[in-house]
Amino acid sequence: MTMAQALNSAMDVMLARDPNVLIFGEDVGYFGGVFRVTEGLQKKYGRNRVFDTPIAEGGIVAAAIGMGVNGLRPVVEIQFCDYIHPAFDQLVSELSRLRYRSGGQFWSPVTVRTPCGGGIHGGQTHSQSPEAVYAHVCGLKTVMPSNPYDAKGMLISAIEDDDPVIFLEPKRLYNGPFAGDPEQQSGRWDAHPKGEVPDGYYTVPLGQAEVVVPGDELTIVGYGTLVHVAVAAAREAGVCAEIIDVRSMMPLDIDTLAASVKKNGRCLIVHEATRTCGYGAELSAQIQEACFWSLKAPIERVTGWDTPYPHAQEWEYFPGKKRVLEAIRRIMEIA
Amino acid sequence: MTMAQALNSAMDVMLARDPNVLIFGEDVGYFGGVFRVTEGLQKKYGRNRVFDTPIAEGGIVAAAIGMGVNGLRPVVEIQFCDYIHPAFDQLVSELSRLRYRSGGQFWSPVTVRTPCGGGIHGGQTHSQSPEAVYAHVCGLKTVMPSNPYDAKGMLISAIEDDDPVIFLEPKRLYNGPFAGDPEQQSGRWDAHPKGEVPDGYYTVPLGQAEVVVPGDELTIVGYGTLVHVAVAAAREAGVCAEIIDVRSMMPLDIDTLAASVKKNGRCLIVHEATRTCGYGAELSAQIQEACFWSLKAPIERVTGWDTPYPHAQEWEYFPGKKRVLEAIRRIMEIA
Amino acid sequence: MNPLTGKLHIPDAPFRPGQHADYSKVTLPAAGELERPDVLVEERLIRHMPYSMIRVLDTEHRAVGPWNPNLDVETLRQGLRFMLLTRAYDDRMMRAQRQGKLTFYVKSTGEEGFTVAQCLALRPGDMLFTTYRQPAAAIARGAPLVDMMCQCLSNSRDNLRGRQVPTLYSFKEVNFFSISGNVGTQFPQAVGWAMASNYKGEDHIASAWVGEGASAEGDFHYAMTFASVYEAPVILNIVNNQWAISTFQDFAGGEHCPFAARALGYGMPGLRVDGNDFLAVYAATQWAAGRARAGKGATLIELYTYRAESHSSSDDATRYRPVDDWQNWPLGDPILRLKQHLIDLGEWTEERHLALEAELKQAVMDAWQEAVSYGTLEEGPRPPVAAMFEHVYKELPPHLIKQRRQLGVEP
Amino acid sequence: MNPLTGKLHIPDAPFRPGQHADYSKVTLPAAGELERPDVLVEERLIRHMPYSMIRVLDTEHRAVGPWNPNLDVETLRQGLRFMLLTRAYDDRMMRAQRQGKLTFYVKSTGEEGFTVAQCLALRPGDMLFTTYRQPAAAIARGAPLVDMMCQCLSNSRDNLRGRQVPTLYSFKEVNFFSISGNVGTQFPQAVGWAMASNYKGEDHIASAWVGEGASAEGDFHYAMTFASVYEAPVILNIVNNQWAISTFQDFAGGEHCPFAARALGYGMPGLRVDGNDFLAVYAATQWAAGRARAGKGATLIELYTYRAESHSSSDDATRYRPVDDWQNWPLGDPILRLKQHLIDLGEWTEERHLALEAELKQAVMDAWQEAVSYGTLEEGPRPPVAAMFEHVYKELPPHLIKQRRQLGVEP
Numbered sequence A, B: 001m002t003m004a005q006a007l008n009s010a011m012d013v014m015l016a017r018d019p020n021v022l023i024f025g026e027d028v029g030y031f032g033g034v035f036r037v038t039e040g041l042q043k044k045y046g047r048n049r050v051f052d053t054p055i056a057e058g059g060i061v062a063a064a065i066g067m068g069v070n071g072l073r074p075v076v077e078i079q080f081c082d083y084i085h086p087a088f089d090q091l092v093s094e095l096s097r098l099r100y101r102s103g104g105q106f107w108s109p110v111t112v113r114t115p116c117g118g119g120i121h122g123g124q125t126h127s128q129s130p131e132a133v134y135a136h137v138c139g140l141k142t143v144m145p146s147n148p149y150d151a152k153g154m155l156i157s158a159i160e161d162d163d164p165v166i167f168l169e170p171k172r173l174y175n176g177p178f179a180g181d182p183e184q185q186s187g188r189w190d191a192h193p194k195g196e197v198p199d200g201y202y203t204v205p206l207g208q209a210e211v212v213v214p215g216d217e218l219t220i221v222g223y224g225t226l227v228h229v230a231v232a233a234a235r236e237a238g239v240c241a242e243i244i245d246v247r248s249m250m251p252l253d254i255d256t257l258a259a260s261v262k263k264n265g266r267c268l269i270v271h272e273a274t275r276t277c278g279y280g281a282e283l284s285a286q287i288q289e290a291c292f293w294s295l296k297a298p299i300e301r302v303t304g305w306d307t308p309y310p311h312a313q314e315w316e317y318f319p320g321k322k323r324v325l326e327a328i329r330r331i332m333e334i335a
Numbered sequence C, D: 001m002n003p004l005t006g007k008l009h010i011p012d013a014p015f016r017p018g019q020h021a022d023y024s025k026v027t028l029p030a031a032g033e034l035e036r037p038d039v040l041v042e043e044r045l046i047r048h049m050p051y052s053m054i055r056v057l058d059t060e061h062r063a064v065g066p067w068n069p070n071l072d073v074e075t076l077r078q079g080l081r082f083m084l085l086t087r088a089y090d091d092r093m094m095r096a097q098r099q100g101k102l103t104f105y106v107k108s109t110g111e112e113g114f115t116v117a118q119c120l121a122l123r124p125g126d127m128l129f130t131t132y133r134q135p136a137a138a139i140a141r142g143a144p145l146v147d148m149m150c151q152c153l154s155n156s157r158d159n160l161r162g163r164q165v166p167t168l169y170s171f172k173e174v175n176f177f178s179i180s181g182n183v184g185t186q187f188p189q190a191v192g193w194a195m196a197s198n199y200k201g202e203d204h205i206a207s208a209w210v211g212e213g214a215s216a217e218g219d220f221h222y223a224m225t226f227a228s229v230y231e232a233p234v235i236l237n238i239v240n241n242q243w244a245i246s247t248f249q250d251f252a253g254g255e256h257c258p259f260a261a262r263a264l265g266y267g268m269p270g271l272r273v274d275g276n277d278f279l280a281v282y283a284a285t286q287w288a289a290g291r292a293r294a295g296k297g298a299t300l301i302e303l304y305t306y307r308a309e310s311h312s313s314s315d316d317a318t319r320y321r322p323v324d325d326w327q328n329w330p331l332g333d334p335i336l337r338l339k340q341h342l343i344d345l346g347e348w349t350e351e352r353h354l355a356l357e358a359e360l361k362q363a364v365m366d367a368w369q370e371a372v373s374y375g376t377l378e379e380g381p382r383p384p385v386a387a388m389f390e391h392v393y394k395e396l397p398p399h400l401i402k403q404r405r406q407l408g409v410e411p
């Protein structure tokens, strides 16, 4: 399955299992979403359960909050995460805090799915990665899968979770793995081990990082599209790097990260988002706190630049194989 | 002058100097603002220049953007920074990017003033500190003064700046310095050297940190209310700490910070905001990157917890003297 | 450029401190004048209604016209009782705030009437999304006074574990939704709640309130749009009490038309009601609820009233408006009006009124004694410190366990 | 709980692929029917207008009724020319997209008319806040075609330095405001711009457009509220082209009333106009502009039209609507209607029309040749990489200088 199909399958499974699950968002109903992730679901489950909405992200989230309070389990799509901002207040002041502020009386198990990341020539409003902002907001869980298997298992976990989840989907991976080289065609998920996805119900727990490639010279920590870039860059560098897919930004599985960095003494963090106050800053701070005495070289970050995501200079903006490779070499050179 | 008066004076000076300066926001006109920061300005400059608005933070910022494009220099107040979220999209998708996306054709020199921080028993919606979120957004400048002198000079700089500025005002400092001990009365600004504020025009540049107390055993990096807490805690610890007021989160004056940490080899970061992905993470990451070879101990962060700001447990939430003191001792104990 | 030549239109309040509270611009139809359309009426036939006003109690305190809900005396007395209890509660709590027992308080004086009337016109299964200025809703739904007080005191028995400033109540057991400190946000949430009720095939409806000031937030538009598009069974109420802190309603759009007219742009019935007229509010709410339960969707109700007191304990209204403004409010005090109506019906007397006031004052005092016995914020006992880390998530994640440990508190 | 018993009301499109495009629910008043009130009329006297429609061109292509702007022939021919040029431009650019020269494109087919009419009814000093579907505005304002194309190509001469996806133009020199990728956001910005115009004592007004779909955003409500409260000299236009990507206008509130009726809730005139009738749109815009310049504040105009093509090059409308829907649209094609009107006036011929089409096609082709000579995104030359770091701030801060150095590019 592709990642888009895996996500579709997760919703299909949950719609079938739980009558309280509803799916809605802009163009997700009849049309099946601009990335076709909800394709066929309205036809299968009816307009009562899978439907279109007004273009009002704040209204979508607010309505979902109210539905969740009234016993439903809404799964909403924000068409691009660049358009999640009108819902910011509902997400950070309301959804995230309802359980806390009501002393546990009220809560709303909303899942917010939204495509993130660049690499599709989408320019500054179809390319962003907002994970750091949401990881900063306590009460929300924020996750990002990097492959179809995780995508399905994590989405099912998110829908079943009684806490609200911001579920970020790297859109560049929907239809194939991508190692960050725009000159090369995207790969195919059906040729990738993580493209093998069971049809039925299974879960991948939230809050757990995964060691994607074991290694003992360097630890590379990333998530989403950058996991694939890191794998390709490490291979090309000929460095035996341990590559870890964070998967869940909040809560973060710091133990898996720290164990690796303690072992290897060198750490590179990669992400696509803007550098300053990006999630890499938190990763760097926590790894430094946990592994200070093991570090043989400064922890480095390779990230998007502190500029909006440009249209024409996309591949200079994107932290691709070349920049990751350079950083690996720099870190490994330190004696 | 108190900090509230210093801010008022900054606006007074700028209203007098530049007919394009306008002040508006909820209750800022006739009433002079719920913290009295705009008191008297409508009376002095007329309703055309200082006026009330609908309760619509997104509308306030949007209108300011349009005015700025049309040659004015709007200074808007968001009554509490906890209520800035409805304006999030206008701030991060619009105000911050206008110059960039229009290739420099259009820009809007809006200053957004907003009270931040806790310590006034305001509970979760009158106490937050959102600096990390805005520092993550390229195109915005984000600053926070910690005393009346800086407040006035930096606000004048912000208003004159042709880039948009998020100007965060630690509300606990409006009427007196506060060293983080709720049992003690707030201090008085007129007894504090930084409470001496010239009546007329002067500026304090944005983008520059300040060494508040020089020292050679440890560097403590903070901003806003926590600067005062750090000073008190270091004094009580009897440690010769260099205390640096960051003042400007974006752009950050990393050179001043790095020079100090390279010299001292130990670094403590303090802030009131939620820990994960707080601005302290970026400080930690950058200081580690710049000073790795000088560090004698892990960089520590003392921050608000990863919970909403509670009402009853305010002083357990607030990173007060006791917690800062403990951290200082921990860091100094490392051989 | 000379700013003085500018002609920016900036509304102003009709009166300011030192001036006479002049209500000559407030034009009101007579009680009983406006017709009462059928509950199932098509919206296009009632587009004039937002510009008029539903009034039942006339200047002689008689119930007149087609909107008279013809309530039984028990309901009227019940309403009066809840209104008086609310006023007594407010007075006690504001005094407590002045004595330093509460960090903050918001009074609802002069606005008890519509909340009580609406709660009585709704059913217990209907969910209430109130503002901070509606303790009457908790009271009318039967939330114990002691529990309300404990919330305001952030004490050991606070059902919110000390997490909210006073008056941001939450009482799930009586379908009273948790109040947010951010104004307006709950308006569209109520619509989602109502949609779920529909989805589940239940006939509970939702009722939500927003201040006229907060109606300028985007959330208002979301609520109206979603309620209209999905025909959600919800009553959306704008409490037009003329002020938003120091800001007159003209700054929210009230200068150019009534707030009830907002309904027109969504093809939704818009009712404008004398908010200090218990009977009119009851009737309008009953109409809207009946319509919602009949599957005809949402109604917008503007409750036209006046904020009698300062915005909150942190505010001093005399800085921006005359001291006698409420005294001169042409629509009076909802309590006095209902009381007089009952007296004129021969179903109430000054003596019974005084006795009831004394009884309720005593009840409030007793509740207060009990509440403070569970602690105050200043002196404790407060909720345990460990509670700070709970309910952020359903289960405590590792990083919060660690932070709790760092703070040195055990669960 | 059985979800099948639920009665959630979910609107549906009136027709879907394979079905006949049935417009029987579209009820239209005859051309010339609606009266034209004075520009200074009080809003309360024209509250019926949103429910009707301003139409001038009748079924025989004659200009009839009080809204006939009585334009001189030169203006009509000018309008026709801009419309045709826009259509030729759109066609060329979409072809370029299909050939892989552009990453993305948005056509405005069928919607050229209202934009051109409005631009001609406004003055050059009035600021335009358009959507991505209004290249006609740039064209009518005289932005060079080559510059428009270079923006879409993100090439070395792109005035936006390669920073925006195609069609998000910005032309300050002709008072055409930078278009945002986030829908709706510019609606309230236009109000602020207009307020500043007032403040400065200038008589420039602003005109802003939003799709009917995007009108559900909070920004719409902000714009309406601020425009109403401060009586800003702005024209706020909702382009109701029936679709928002795959979503029918009923999901934005169109099922229950016309979008123009939104104006009523803000005490603002609301006009509903046949958006494919050049004369009607011109007249309505002239009315609103005159009103704004006379200090009477904002007008909301609903431009009733139909999106002829897919949403964008990334979309395929045949997946969610019939192939012949536009062909059957009862209000036709704005170009054909104006053309026929001119022909009937004896001021135009089929031959001249064909000649003009050929001339404009050639002009577009020439411009295209020139534009690609400055590069394409795929093959370059593109804007310099260093440009990525510029204009984030007015001056490059130290961290961006450092990042630029890390990327290995020199300024």
Ligand SMILES: Cc1ncc(C[n+]2csc(CCOP(=O)(O)OP(=O)(O)O)c2C)c(N)n1
Pocket (backbone or CB within 6 Å): B026, B055, B079, B083, B086, C131, C133, C181, C182, C183, C210, C211, C212, C213, C214, C215, C239, C241, C243, C244, C245, C307, C311
């Ligand atoms: C989003 C948001 N913005 C601003 C505030 C600050 N604030 C609290 S109450 C209030 C006034 C509200 O007025 P209104 O809606 O008319 O309600 P009323 O107080 O009159 O009952 C304001 C501005 C807030 N709580 N939330």
Ligand SMILES: Cc1ncc(C[n+]2csc(CCOP(=O)(O)OP(=O)(O)O)c2C)c(N)n1
Pocket (backbone or CB within 6 Å): A026, A055, A079, A083, A086, D131, D133, D181, D182, D183, D210, D211, D212, D213, D214, D215, D239, D241, D243, D244, D245, D307, D311
């Ligand atoms: C805030 C935001 N949400 C969603 C989108 C994605 N989007 C782009 S265009 C569009 C449809 C807009 O429809 P409408 O407003 O009717 O304009 P039209 O395309 O018909 O001209 C959507 C949903 C966006 N660009 N911005």
Ligand SMILES: [Mg+2]
Pocket (backbone or CB within 6 Å): C211, C212, C213, C239, C240, C241, C242, C243, C244, C245, C307
């Ligand atoms: Mg009010």
Ligand SMILES: [Mg+2]
Pocket (backbone or CB within 6 Å): D211, D212, D213, D239, D240, D241, D242, D243, D244, D245, D307
């Ligand atoms: Mg549309």
